Amino acid sequence: MASITIRNLSAESKERLRRTARQRGCSLEALARSILDAAARDAAHETAAPSRFPHDLISIVEPGEDIEPFLQDHDHSQAPLNLQ
Secondary structure, three states: OOOOOOOOOOHHHHHHHHHHHHHHOOOHHHHHHHHHHHHHHHHHHOOOOOOOOOHHHHHHOOOOOOOHHHHHHOOOOOOOOOOO
8 A cells, every 4th residue: 555645734624624534434544545546536537527626525525514615725717618
């Protein structure tokens, strides 16, 4: 198994992850590993695909959890969709 160190993670992000892990009944490390594994699988299957936001966000937010901080972290302009 490989390991990595994530530097400069905000205390707010760490606390959100810790809270989510506690709600799911797993460790912070196990939650981070599952998020990274899922992201790596998704990245391997995407070929210049558009952002899956907010679907990726919905998959990590627990029911009743405040979504505003997550939205602020992901607030950026996106190219217009062509629906034709």
